[in-house]
Amino acid sequence: MTARPNYDLTTIRQQDLKHHFHPFTDFASFKDTGSMIFTGAEGAYVVDGEGRRYLDGIGGLWCVNIGYGREEMAEAMAQQARQMVYYSSFGHHTSVPAAQLAAKIAELAPGSLNHVFYGSGGSVANDTAVRMIHFYFNRLGQRSKKKIITRHDGYHGSTYLTMSMTGVAFDHIGFDLVGDGLIHRVSSPNTYRRPEGMSEAEFLEHLIGEFRAKIEELGAENVAAFFAEPIQGAGGVVVPPKGYHRRMADVCREFGVLYVADEVVTAFGRLGHFFASESVFDMVPDIITSAKGLSSAYAPLSATIISDELYDVLSVPQAEGAMFTHGFTYSGHPVCCAAGLKNIEIMEREDLCGHVREVGPYFETRLKELQALPLVGDVRGSHFMLCVENVADKGTKALLAPEIAIGKRIASECQKRGVLVRPIGHLNVLSPPLTLTRQEIDVLVDALATSISVVA
Numbered sequence: 001m002t003a004r005p006n007y008d009l010t011t012i013r014q015q016d017l018k019h020h021f022h023p024f025t026d027f028a029s030f031k032d033t034g035s036m037i038f039t040g041a042e043g044a045y046v047v048d049g050e051g052r053r054y055l056d057g058i059g060g061l062w063c064v065n066i067g068y069g070r071e072e073m074a075e076a077m078a079q080q081a082r083q084m085v086y087y088s089s090f091g092h093h094t095s096v097p098a099a100q101l102a103a104k105i106a107e108l109a110p111g112s113l114n115h116v117f118y119g120s121g122g123s124v125a126n127d128t129a130v131r132m133i134h135f136y137f138n139r140l141g142q143r144s145k146k147k148i149i150t151r152h153d154g155y156h157g158s159t160y161l162t163m164s165m166t167g168v169a170f171d172h173i174g175f176d177l178v179g180d181g182l183i184h185r186v187s188s189p190n191t192y193r194r195p196e197g198m199s200e201a202e203f204l205e206h207l208i209g210e211f212r213a214k215i216e217e218l219g220a221e222n223v224a225a226f227f228a229e230p231i232q233g234a235g236g237v238v239v240p241p242k243g244y245h246r247r248m249a250d251v252c253r254e255f256g257v258l259y260v261a262d263e264v265v266t267a268f269g270r271l272g273h274f275f276a277s278e279s280v281f282d283m284v285p286d287i288i289t290s291a292k293g294l295s296s297a298y299a300p301l302s303a304t305i306i307s308d309e310l311y312d313v314l315s316v317p318q319a320e321g322a323m324f325t326h327g328f329t330y331s332g333h334p335v336c337c338a339a340g341l342k343n344i345e346i347m348e349r350e351d352l353c354g355h356v357r358e359v360g361p362y363f364e365t366r367l368k369e370l371q372a373l374p375l376v377g378d379v380r381g382s383h384f385m386l387c388v389e390n391v392a393d394k395g396t397k398a399l400l401a402p403e404i405a406i407g408k409r410i411a412s413e414c415q416k417r418g419v420l421v422r423p424i425g426h427l428n429v430l431s432p433p434l435t436l437t438r439q440e441i442d443v444l445v446d447a448l449a450t451s452i453s454v455v456a
């Protein structure tokens with residue numbers, strides 16, 4: 001880890017405050033406190049400008065799966081930059097890593113998901129999926145089939161379209177959304193917050209019935225696709241009732257609706273498999289979108305992975321010459337693809353999926369201990385994607401007033417103890433690098449437990 005020697009932290013802080021418009025930022029507190037400035041990172045740790053070291057329980061933003069400071073990642077990217085930094089992949093051009101990575105992703109992806117469209121992040125991957133789906137149904141002559149169903153508390157990105165697909169109500173405050181009745185929503189499969197008196201089995205039936213009714217209400221001839229994260233992430237690490245995704249996929253098949261698994265967080269190891277859809281949830285979607293762990297955040301990279309069936313329709317030449325006119329300057333960027341390839345090579349060589357399957361249950365068990373604390377209403381998630389829900393009253397599950405900012409207060413106590421956890425409203429979310437050892441898990445969980453007790 002080499003720190004940049006020639007800067008002055010006070011100047012950096014001022015430059016940042018004055019000129020850096022941060023995403024998803026509460027400017028009221030930001031203007032008082034400014035930013036934590038990170039200057040180094042290695043393994044599962046990040047280091048700030050004052051030299052303080054933190055165990056990163058957030059994994060950057062659910063993305064630094066292989067951990068920080070990997071020399072061979074830097075070398076693979078530098079080597080590609082020296083060799084052939086860029087050429088567009090529009091039309092009849094490609095690069096060695098773009099082709100090799102597509103083949104590798106196809107090998108790892110389930111079913112006939114054999115075709116990879118590259119982008120620069122999860123929002124772009126989901127936006128691309130919608131454009132593909134609309135183009136697909138247009139080509140099939142089913143021009144009315146356009147509506148997209150998503151779920152409350154689902155997160156699909158921050159472009160105009162993907163934020164409209166997102167079902168996190170807080171994220172919509174102050175914005176307009178895409179109109180024309182394009183996006184529709186069904187319930188989040190949140191078992192902790194299911195209706196009073198409903199068993200989990202009844203809740204599952206309720207969700208399936210609601211979805212079916214929604215398609216019937218809109219008319220199956222108008223519904224193109226259902227988008228769902230295998231485990232809802234930013235919406236609260238919501239693990240659905242057992243069998244949910246299979247059953248939702250069955251309804252999709254019945255009505256000719258495409259199923260898109262948004263695996264931007266869950267793919268590339270977080271749940272102990274390269275893709276969670278089939279390995280964990282026993283279903284094969286028509287499209288998987290992925291980003292984050294695909295390159296472990298060493299470079300911006302996403303993949304929209306589609307089935308043979310979709311590809312055959314999208315790629316068939318048309319008499320009038322119309323083609324899938326969609327793509328980005330940086331689709332298949334060689335340096336980003338080189339990062340993706342090396343990232344997967346490291347994951348396979350170190351069997352990081354196996355490691356997550358082995359220590360993930362320990363992580364879950366340790367975190368479940370926090371359930372005994374007065375403030376903790378629920379502890380949920382799976383493997384390296386976990387969350388604590390803090391409440392005012394465990395019996396009624398009532399929330400604390402938003403101005404108490406309980407998630408943030410707990411996160412800042414953790415920070416004092418050298419650990420970073422993510423606050424999302426009243427939640428604290430954990431998504432560390434997949435390399436975490438049992439000892440590091442103990443440090444993380446113990447710091448969180450102490451922090452929750454301190455603020456209670």
Ligand code: PLP
Pocket residue numbers: 120121122123124126155156157158229233234262263264265291292
């Ligand atoms: N989909 C899911 C499930 C996500 O969690 C995110 C980001 O957190 C996105 C899509 C958007 O990805 P990006 O921020 O890379 O555009």
